[in-house]
Amino acid sequence: MVIQRTALRTMAHVHAHAVARRLYSTARPPRVLVTGSLGQLGTTMVNTLRTKFGGENVVASDIKKPAPEQRSGGPFVYADVLNYRALEQIVVDYGIDWVVHFSAVLSAAGERNPALGLSVNIDGFRNILDVAKNHGLRLLSPSTMGAFGPSTPKDDTPDLTVMRPNTIYGISKVHMELLGEYYAEKYGVDFRSLRYPGIISADSPPGGGTTDYAVDIFHAALKNNRYTCFLKHDALLPMAFIDDCIVGTMQLLEAPRDVLTQRVYNVHACSFSPAQMADEIRRLHSPEFAIEYCPDFRQAIADTWPRTMADHAARSDWGWNPVFGTADIARAMLDKLRPVYAAPNGRTLSAPVEAALAQ
Numbered sequence: 001m002v003i004q005r006t007a008l009r010t011m012a013h014v015h016a017h018a019v020a021r022r023l024y025s026t027a028r029p030p031r032v033l034v035t036g037s038l039g040q041l042g043t044t045m046v047n048t049l050r051t052k053f054g055g056e057n058v059v060a061s062d063i064k065k066p067a068p069e070q071r072s073g074g075p076f077v078y079a080d081v082l083n084y085r086a087l088e089q090i091v092v093d094y095g096i097d098w099v100v101h102f103s104a105v106l107s108a109a110g111e112r113n114p115a116l117g118l119s120v121n122i123d124g125f126r127n128i129l130d131v132a133k134n135h136g137l138r139l140l141s142p143s144t145m146g147a148f149g150p151s152t153p154k155d156d157t158p159d160l161t162v163m164r165p166n167t168i169y170g171i172s173k174v175h176m177e178l179l180g181e182y183y184a185e186k187y188g189v190d191f192r193s194l195r196y197p198g199i200i201s202a203d204s205p206p207g208g209g210t211t212d213y214a215v216d217i218f219h220a221a222l223k224n225n226r227y228t229c230f231l232k233h234d235a236l237l238p239m240a241f242i243d244d245c246i247v248g249t250m251q252l253l254e255a256p257r258d259v260l261t262q263r264v265y266n267v268h269a270c271s272f273s274p275a276q277m278a279d280e281i282r283r284l285h286s287p288e289f290a291i292e293y294c295p296d297f298r299q300a301i302a303d304t305w306p307r308t309m310a311d312h313a314a315r316s317d318w319g320w321n322p323v324f325g326t327a328d329i330a331r332a333m334l335d336k337l338r339p340v341y342a343a344p345n346g347r348t349l350s351a352p353v354e355a356a357l358a359q
């Protein structure tokens with residue numbers, strides 16, 4: 001009898017917890033930490049997450065000082081991904097459930113400073129992964145087409161293929177993909193990743209990549225009607241507009257775990273070269289737009305990347321469905337940036353954006 005009552009109490013206890021867990025999970029949105037949130041993608045991602053889950057549920061973080069407008073809308077904290085304890089404290093203090101890990105050193109910046117690239121992209125990722133493991137967090141950490149290398153097939157590059165990149169960035173991203181898969185397999189970490197193409201955004205400046213020209217070209221067109229490109233005229237690369245990138249990232253982040261047949265997905269939207277984008281700018285903005293080509297070390301990086309990527313799995317598993325092609329991207333960038341450059345007080349961009357573009 002006593003044993004029965006104890007068993008019933010235990011069952012009731014377990015049931016109550018199960019109900020509470022269900023209620024809990026449906027009653028409140030996830031609390032999300034975004035690292036590197038002052039970068040090119042972070043600003044837009046934080047705004048999107050806050051619209052969806054509420055400002056207070058999304059903790060923005062970086063090692064840089066935010067502009068006043070980047071402080072509004074929800075918490076912002078200093079978080080150096082090289083400091084495990086500091087990351088853990090944020091996770092505990094804010095009750096974090098999911099991490100969107102955007103801190104990184106991109107391809108060109110990584111070749112300029114390999115030691116920094118290795119520490120942020122490898123040591124920093126290891127810390128994030130360990131925090132995710134130790135606190136049961138869902139972790140979305142993007143990879144890149146830069147994870148492919150010179151011996152990878154360049155057209156319709158599949159999810160699974162030769163991966164022998166020759167940049168610090170690419171090597172560190174392959175490491176990230178494999179370590180994430182290992183932690184998922186071994187410790188059950190809910191690790192998710194997508195290999196972005198070059199991302200084009202008018203919201204914030206790019207942070208040291210090989211595809212940065214495809215953002216810079218619009219600022220230069222509106223400011224001076226001319227641009228000097230650091231890639232060759234025919235450097236054809238996969239690209240996507242920020243809206244498609246963020247929608248896709250949210251789709252993967254929120255997808256039920258059981259629909260995911262793999263941990264890392266190619267995502268492709270369109271491909272264009274500098275000359276093709278210059279033609280679009282002439283068509284949509286000014287026939288006099290002038291471009292000259294002075295390829296530098298970034299051309300050698302671009303030479304190792306795919307021209308197009310196959311993304312069937314992302315489309316069928318969780319609904320990747322980009323809508324912006326090359327002409328749509330050009331139109332959207334010009335539409336967004338025209339009013340900025342037409343500012344009556346002569347001020348063009350916010351101070352941090354101007355400072356970053358001037359670097």
Ligand SMILES: NC(=O)C1=CN([C@@H]2O[C@H](COP(=O)(O)OP(=O)(O)OC[C@H]3O[C@@H](n4cnc5c(N)ncnc54)[C@H](O)[C@@H]3O)[C@@H](O)[C@H]2O)C=CC1
Pocket residue numbers: 035036037038039040041042062063064079080081082101102103104105106120124141142143144145195196197198199200205206207208209211
């Ligand atoms: N922007 C693009 O075209 C693409 C981006 N990706 C990936 O998307 C993610 C976000 O990229 P972006 O926003 O473009 O990068 P970004 O370079 O614009 O921003 C990276 C951010 O990381 C921060 N950071 C650097 N060191 C840090 C540290 N020790 N601790 C904390 N934060 C630190 C920087 O302050 C910066 O705000 C990265 O993983 C990148 O590899 C992948 C492919 C294309």
Ligand SMILES: CC(=O)[C@H](N)C(=O)O
Pocket residue numbers: 106107108144145146169196197198199208209210211212
């Ligand atoms: C494609 C990327 O990962 C990034 N934009 C870069 O050029 O480094």
